Amino acid sequence: MIRFSNLSVQQSRTPILAGVSGHIPRAQLTGIIGPNGAGKSTLARALLGLLPSSGDIAINNQPLGTFTRPALAKTIAYLPQGQMLHWPLSVERLISLGRLPHLGPLSRIQPSDQQAIIWAMEQTGTLPLRSRCATALSGGERARVLLARALACQSPMLIADEPLASLDPGYQLDVIALLKSQSEQGMTIACVLHDLGMALRYCDHLILLVDGKILSHGSSEQVLTSANLAAAFGIDADIDHHAKTLSINGRTLSEPTQ
């Protein structure tokens, strides 16, 4: 569980997050949603200690500031936004980077690390790609490979920044279903999402950010209300929590089905 209270982040004197408080519950899939520029990625990065922030962050009741970088890396894996890779590594070599927090300064990949790498490739269906060059993959393949890289850490928590961006609907479903099943197996996951339908159908817990503040926080019934969505996105939304459908401005979103 990650708790944050009165968390503020400023960038060149502009407040990006203004005293937000909330938590990412254990072994659940938490969606961080909100309009563009609401501070979603900033919240994700602040929780990982990648940004200077004020306020309190505690991971499993231990203050973030008391973690060393390697200890934090073993606790929370991070899947950054974007797909930029700087060297044309093989898929397997790229995924093995996820084991870095577990390696000593001089040690090499051990059999237990190899197990974790294979496991991550199996989970993401990237085993057949293992000897391909990671920079030559399609966007969907690369997104799954990068997710495998994050899973290979085998950390109890994962923060993913827009893992569904630039994926076609089939891959979006694959990736969110994978995150969901990881959370059901005990992983604490927070992911920044744009797709409200995905948030409605897959997330156990939601944080709705607007203008650097939390507008609503809790289960999807509590957060995805017509009033909240009107205030956050300026849309007229109708949500059926039972059927898990969402209609916006009178049009029902056609949910991709498996």
Place this chain on the structure above:
Amino acid sequence: MTHPSLPQRSSPPRTILLLLLGLLAIGAAGASLLFGPVSLAPARIMAALMGQGDPIATIILWDLRLPRTLLGLMVGGILGLAGAALQGYLRNPLAEPSVLGTSNAAALGAVAALYFGLSEIHPAILPLLAITTALLSLILLVFLDGKSNSALSLILGGIAVGTLAGAAISLSLNLSDNPFAAMEIMTWLMGSLENRSYDHIFIAAPCVLIGMVLILWDRKALDALTLGEDGAASLGINLARTRLRLLIGTAIGVGGAVAVSGTIAFVGLIVPHLIRPFTDQSPSAILVPSAIGGAVLLTLADISVRIIPTSNELKLGVVTAFLGVPIFLAHLIRQRGMWQ
């Protein structure tokens, strides 16, 4: 369910690569002892090596060719290693040791020693002054760079420092009223291992050694940076410390090398490119092979300046540039697909 164990794809080729490069380095060093302006039969060299040679062969081998060979290996090694590390750190295939401005700054120190005639007092003053200015440039660079972790700000800071030092070198040539001093400065700037003694080795070796250790320290951080700065930090990498170690390592190592050899272009740029296709392409995998490859390339270039018959001995930096460009172009054409 049993998992297929990962094939150790990287390991056997890496061992073979290191073995081949090691043999090449030994071969190049041996050739460097054998060839020179004075031709000595291999038997006389061997006898001198064993301590049973005639006095002329002994002096040529131990006082001329051996220090020259050792310096060539050291200078080439640190240039190759620093080039590989900086390309990995900056995630830029065009990076080379001079990108931080250290080479120019070291050259400026040497030029100052020549300009003011300080090198006449004692031959060690020139390299020591060169190392001092290299370290001063590092302090300036760290100051310019501030707390930033971005590759771009480091490149821009390096360009500023390097250009400033380059301008000061030009100024010294411009103002030099003694044509001999100007000539000496020009010659020094072209890079050479001619007439180097054990003094030079004692000055360069500790710098190169410290530089190599500091650069190799962060090889896993270089791999992690494949995922970008946030990605690396989330893998437990302390980016600020990595940057500082790499900066200090490069400044001391390359500064120490340039201090004894003069500026030698292209080795740090091309060697990592030549090595990369034989590795798994990760930044850490090219470090040690690039160090050995740089040592081989520089030693071969230094042999060629000795055996190519010209009225003046060719300068090493001139040869590495001329050798480097065609090798580099041929390589780029072959690898073009990789950087699209």
